[in-house]
Amino acid sequence: MIKVVSVEQMRAIERATDASGVSYAQMMEHAGRATADVVIELLGEPTAGKRVAFLIGPGNNGGDGLVAARLLKMETEAEIGCYLFKQRSEDDPVYTAARDAGVFIAVAENDQRWRVLKNLVGNATILVDALLGTGAKLPVEGNLKKLLESAKSALQHSKQPAARLIRPASPDIIEQPHTLIVAVDCPSGLDCDTGALDPAAIPADITVTFAAAKHGQLRFPGAEAVGELVVADISVPPDLPELTAVATELATGEDVKGLLPARPLNGHKGTFGRAVIVAGSVNYTGAAVLAGGAAYRVGAGLVTMAVPQLIHPILAAQLAEATWLLLPHEMGVINTAALEVFLEEVGEAQAILIGPGLGQDNETAGFIRGLLRGDHQAKKGSISFVARKEGEAPQNMPRHAQLPPLVIDADGLNLLTRVENWWTLLPPGTVLTPHPGEMARLTGLERDTIQADRFGIAASKASEWGCVVVLKGAFTVVAGPDGRATAIPFATDALSTAGTGDVLSGCIVGLMAQGIAPFEAAVAGAYLHGLAGILAGQAMSTRAVMAGDVMRALPEALQIINAT
Secondary structure, rough: EEEEEEEOOOOOHHHHHHOOOOOOOHHHHHHHHHHHHHHHHHOOOOOOOOEEEEOOOOOOHHHHHHHHHHHHHHHOOOOEEEEEOOOOOOHHHHHHHHOOOEEEEEEEEEHHHHHHHHHHHHOOOEEEEEEOOOOOOOOOOHHHHHHHHHHHHHHHOOOOOOOOOOOOOOOOOOOOOOOOOEEEOOOOOOOOOOOOEEEOOOOOEEEEOOOOEHHHHHHOOOOHOOOOOEEEOOOOOOOOOHHHHEEEEEEOOHHHHHHHHOOOOOOOOOOEEEEEEOEOOOOOOHHHHHHHHHHHOOOOEEEEEEHHHHHHHHOOOOOOOEEEEEEEEOOOEEOOOOHHHHHOOOOOOOOOEEEEOOOHHHHHHHHHHHHOOOOOOOOOOOOOOOOOOOOHHHOOOOOHHOOOOEEEEEEHHHHHHHHHHHHHHOOOEEEEEEOOHHHHHHHOOHHHHHHHHHHHHHHHHHHHOEEEEOOOOOOEEEEOOOOOEEEEEOOOHHHHHOOHHHHHHHHHHHHOOOOHHHHHHHHHHHHHHHHHHHHHHHOOOOHOOOHHHHHHHHHHHHHHHHOO
């Protein structure tokens, strides 16, 4: 997987790479090559008549840009121009190589009222931002701030106003031209540790970063200025200790493909596992359908829906493929008496999901409490339970007393907070899937505090609670009790609608039922869910996406993963 690093970790990786025999000069050449390749792809053919403008800073980031400018001059017919914030030394080999290759070079100190800058940027097909690197500190001030503001102004003034849409499906809509922005390592003005973004920053369409993703590229508000993130190889040795020691990673489609279980041609429903989903109440019937459908869509062989008996006719009409475990209820919500029925029938489940649409009735809270504490013992099936003392850690219990791996979501998470020392009662392999509000209730922390340090808090709580934590949101974070943390590379408002969390938890339990370990199932499930959200948003306006659309996009997401 791609590592996610702090600025200081990246510096250490670069120092160690240099010491290993790959020099800083070689790394700069590789970074420039990667940037040039992205620009060439964006330019398309033919390149003649197209213009690429570079904003060049005084440090290594500017050096990366100069290498890219030289390569573009040598390999394309596009016009290439570099605008230097400060004059670089004649002893600087990347500067002299770009100049000698015929790249047009202007320097800010010789440009009165930013006339050359505005002309260069205003006529650019692609603007490459190579001013400030990952180590830059905010705020951006002085002439550098003026340069960025002038470049932004030139970009805005270069655009033609779009024609107004007078009639639906009018054939006369003019597409508004857009200068593509490519950031080298990060948009200038982004704090690559905190995600803070200077107002002067130019948001990028594509950011080409090197060796590893940076924390600030996955934190808002800065993440919104990153655009598509490309992590390019600059020949850092993959076994470099400073790199392998980083526990935080960014999932890729290739990684997820490797996590999915094989599908033997002679398999049957038992081959692909049984997921049991405890879900639904009279006010929240749809959540159960979404979770159950998602579990099937990711490949579970059998999905058993444990639901209040009252709502069974409604659900059965919408999810024909499921089997049903009808539970005692109180006015349409699962009651405490349901525990004995559940334990008698749930025997051979590989994974259990608890929570979607359960509601927060006291009777249902009693069901959750009794299940975790082992207040009852199953009379049949392969799972047995013995009474345990409040607060007794699950690892101290005999193996036969353990529940199968759980996924706890939605109302299940809210009901956990009513159980004293709930984290000591979780069976091994439990996965919690809170959104920031639920995480705030579980931890007692403020929502803003959680959002400001999503990686750190998810990892610390996963360790403290001894379970996998899936902290939902833009760039969902999956953290394990062993210190691993993986970010999911999707942020879309298509997932900002009721029920999408139920689809996610269904994905995870469906994968766990097939034998995938909890952490890996959480990563794969969150990735498929995020990709399905992207696909649903592309098929229609993201504003129009509903949770069912995300569930229905899961097959296409799997096809894309399998083709990776």
